[in-house]
Amino acid sequence: DAGVIQSPRHEVTEMGQEVTLRCKPISGHDYLFWYRQTMMRGLELLIYFNNNVPIDDSGMPEDRFSAKMPNASFSTLKIQPSEPRDSAVYFCASRPGGVPGGEQFFGPGTRLTVL
Amino acid sequence: LAKTTQPISMDSYEGQEVNITCSHNNIATNDYITWYQQFPSQGPRFIIQGYKTKVTNEVASLFIPADRKSSTLSLPRVSLSDTAVYYCLVGDGSGYGNKLVFGAGTILRVKS
Numbered sequence: 357d358a359g360v361i362q363s364p365r366h367e368v369t370e371m372g373q374e375v376t377l378r379c380k381p382i383s384g385h386d387y388l389f390w391y392r393q394t395m396m397r398g399l400e401l402l403i404y405f406n407n408n409v410p411i412d413d414s415g416m417p418e419d420r421f422s423a424k425m426p427n428a429s430f431s432t433l434k435i436q437p438s439e440p441r442d443s444a445v446y447f448c449a450s451r452p453g454g455v456p457g458g459e460q461f462f463g464p465g466t467r468l469t470v471l
Numbered sequence: 472l473a474k475t476t477q478p479i480s481m482d483s484y485e486g487q488e489v490n491i492t493c494s495h496n497n498i499a500t501n502d503y504i505t506w507y508q509q510f511p512s513q514g515p516r517f518i519i520q521g522y523k524t525k526v527t528n529e530v531a532s533l534f535i536p537a538d539r540k541s542s543t544l545s546l547p548r549v550s551l552s553d554t555a556v557y558y559c560l561v562g563d564g565s566g567y568g569n570k571l572v573f574g575a576g577t578i579l580r581v582k583s
Contacts, residue, residue, distance in 0.1 A: 360514075387569060399515070399558075399573035412570065447514045451568070458505030458560055458568025462514030 360463035362448050368469045374436040377466045379448030380429055386453030389460060390423055390433050394444045405431065406453070438470045475559045480578040489546040491577050493559030496540050501566035504535060504542045507558040509576070515558065519544070546579075554581045 361380040369375055381388045389404040403413040408425045416423070420439070425431040435442055445467050449460040477493040495504065503522050507515040519526060521533040521542070532545040546553060556576040563570035 389569075391573075398575055401570060401572070404569055406569075449514070456566045457503040457520045458562050458571055459517045459520060460515075460568065460571065462516065465512075465514050 360448055360450055360461055362446075362463040362466050364466060365464065366467045366469075368471065369438055370471050371439055372437045373470075374434065375438045375442075375468060375470075377433040377446050377448075377468070379431045379433070379463060381431070381448070381450030382461055383429065384452060385450035385461070387451045387460075388425060388431050389449040389451075390431070391447040391449065391462075392444045393447060393465075399447070402433070435468075438468075440470045443468055443470050474572070475561060475574050477557075477559050477574065477577045479575065480580065482580050482582065483549055484582050485550055486548050489549050489553075489579060489581075491544045491546075491557055491559075491579070492541060493544070494541045495559070495561050498539050498561050499564035501564055502561040503566070503568065504533065504539070505560045505562075505568060505571070506531070506533065506544045507560065507573075509556045509558065515573070518557075549579075549581045551581050551583060553579065555579060 363378045390402040393399045402415045403423045405425045423433045445465045447465045449462045451460045475493050475495045483489045503520050505520040506518045508518050509515040519531045519533045523535050526533045534543045558573050558576040560571045562568045
């Protein structure tokens with residue numbers, strides 16, 4: 357398996373523009389997570405899905421952020437409109453269902469820069 | 472969610488054994504203890520997890536005392552490539568690590 361795939365790997369945009377980050381989880385994994393990492397706040401869980409259904413979005417910073425999972429092999433995180441403070445590395449992770457413990461499989465991340 | 476506390480940084484030399492201790496006084500009965508490693512510009516990578524006593528795999532050992540209020544990650548004979556940030560995490564009490572809370576982690580620097 358290729359692991360969790362994220363695109364793009366780098367994104368540079370201007371304030372006010374819409375940004376869409378994409379993630380393909382590992383095949384067969386029932387859970388998908390979106391994280392954000394910054395120097396100031398570390399690694400934060402934004403939202404996670406189980407079987408394509410959002411379970412907990414309490415970490416989503418504000419209404420400008422939205423996430424969808426239309427099918428088991430694809431998810432998007434959208435920021436509209438983007439602001440400079442959204443600059444961060446965004447990670448997607450997945451894990452199989454029914455397996456106890458804390459192992460999640462992370463993608464390589466998308467480095468977002470909002471000018 | 473149980474909070475974890477671990478040293479901010481540690482220095483070591485190649486070939487030495489490194490032990491990183493993490494405290495988690497409020498760990499829930501169903502929580503596993505999980506350790507991740509993160510290199511610059513990469514996503515975190517699972518290293519090891521355990522519930523109690525000792526767990527060993529090909530890269531590390533995890534020691535957990537009976538009260539489970541702390542744990543120690545042991546890296547045998549580190550090399551320069553082990554320089555990374557190491558995170559200790561416990562779960563959300565469900566037994567399933569869905570709401571993992573990453574702290575600041577421990578920056579391990581291995582010198583030659």
